[in-house]
Amino acid sequence: MSNVYKQRLNQVKNYLREHKIEAALITSPTSIYYLTGFFSDPHERFLALFMDSRNDRDKLIVPSLDLEAALETSYVKDVVPISDIQNPYEQLAKLAGAELNNLAVEKRQINLLQFDHIRAIFPSVQLSNMENYLENLRSRKTEKDIAFVREAVEIAEQVISYGVKQVKVGMTELELTAELEYQMKILGAERPAFDTTVLTGVRTALPHGKPGMNRIHQGDFLLLDLGVFIHGYCSDITRTFILGEASKEQSTIYQTVLEANLQAIAAVKVGEELGKIDLEARNWIEAKGYGKYFVHRVGHGLGLEIHEPPSIHSQNQDKVEPGLLFTVEPGIYIPGIGGVRIEDDIYIREDGTVEVLTTYPKVLKNLCT
Numbered sequence: 001m002s003n004v005y006k007q008r009l010n011q012v013k014n015y016l017r018e019h020k021i022e023a024a025l026i027t028s029p030t031s032i033y034y035l036t037g038f039f040s041d042p043h044e045r046f047l048a049l050f051m052d053s054r055n056d057r058d059k060l061i062v063p064s065l066d067l068e069a070a071l072e073t074s075y076v077k078d079v080v081p082i083s084d085i086q087n088p089y090e091q092l093a094k095l096a097g098a099e100l101n102n103l104a105v106e107k108r109q110i111n112l113l114q115f116d117h118i119r120a121i122f123p124s125v126q127l128s129n130m131e132n133y134l135e136n137l138r139s140r141k142t143e144k145d146i147a148f149v150r151e152a153v154e155i156a157e158q159v160i161s162y163g164v165k166q167v168k169v170g171m172t173e174l175e176l177t178a179e180l181e182y183q184m185k186i187l188g189a190e191r192p193a194f195d196t197t198v199l200t201g202v203r204t205a206l207p208h209g210k211p212g213m214n215r216i217h218q219g220d221f222l223l224l225d226l227g228v229f230i231h232g233y234c235s236d237i238t239r240t241f242i243l244g245e246a247s248k249e250q251s252t253i254y255q256t257v258l259e260a261n262l263q264a265i266a267a268v269k270v271g272e273e274l275g276k277i278d279l280e281a282r283n284w285i286e287a288k289g290y291g292k293y294f295v296h297r298v299g300h301g302l303g304l305e306i307h308e309p310p311s312i313h314s315q316n317q318d319k320v321e322p323g324l325l326f327t328v329e330p331g332i333y334i335p336g337i338g339g340v341r342i343e344d345d346i347y348i349r350e351d352g353t354v355e356v357l358t359t360y361p362k363v364l365k366n367l368c369t
Contacts, residue, residue, distance in 0.1 A: 201221065
């Protein structure tokens with residue numbers, strides 16, 4: 001992997017040179033991990049990768065308690081520890097060595113207090129935003145990246161297979177959530193990729209509903225939306241089930257979402273606009289009379305984080321390109337009745353072919369019959 005980090009750092013250095021930027025201060029833990037191989041959640045402490053294009057030096061600034069871990073895992077070996085009683089911005093000023101005229105940052109990672117500290121040590125500095133550039137780098141996954149994603153997908157699908165066998169009428173959403181997340185750990189996942197969603201009955205009509213003490217009943221939809229985090233990468237899959245036999249309306253809603261999912265995936269082609277993927281699903285759902293119940297974009301990028309570019313919405317004119325990894329997840333959510341979402345993870349291989357990473361069956365499955 002060392003060659004990977006060297007290549008990524010060199011790409012950033014080229015960006016700085018091309019844009020005549022003297023230095024970069026990268027403070028997102030995820031971006032730091034992407035560029036160095038070292039990950040830490042610093043909480044309130046200071047963590048940054050300082051890249052100085054004036055002398056081609058990279059320095060990883062970490063909380064003192066992370067020093068040994070950084071030396072062990074980071075490709076950047078010039079590691080500067082900061083104790084809890086040191087002022088990290090004074091240390092940053094010493095590392096810079098001279099006044100900076102311009103500095104690239106990730107603006108969404110910089111709050112007003114941090115901005116004031118930077119302005120205090122570099123009074124005349126102009127800040128530029130390199131966040132979009134880093135996100136664009138991260139959006140192009142390599143086959144090595146996808147090997148980790150495949151492992152995350154495999155674990156998530158094993159978790160679903162295990163979970164549906166545990167479902168019992170009368171158990172709560174939270175009880176099933178606990179079963180799923182326990183199984184993630186048993187199978188080797190580091191953690192859930194996001195808050196696991198287990199919804200049943202009319203609560204399946206909540207696109208971002210949270211599991212609670214609601215009990216599973218016969219005749220209910222059961223929606224599972226989960227993913228795992230392993231080796232730095234995420235998976236994301238949603239499947240919807242039925243407890244017992246589906247009603248005619250439930251079957252119609254499910255089949256409409258399933259066909260929308262399949263048509264959207266079929267629309268994924270290199271060179272086509274990303275917005276077309278959303279429109280294929282949306283137009284189908286609208287044609288079936290459920291348009292007002294499809295209330296979100298059809299998908300999002302994922303990778304080191306569960307939500308990354310690209311955003312797969314109807315107005316996105318960016319093109320499908322090799323290396324992209326994103327979800328396709330149409331849904332119908334009808335208040336008082338329930339909802340269905342079916343989500344897959346899609347990867348565009350380097351040769352332009354489309355791979356559906358998720359393989360868990362999508363035919364409506366009856367549980368507890």
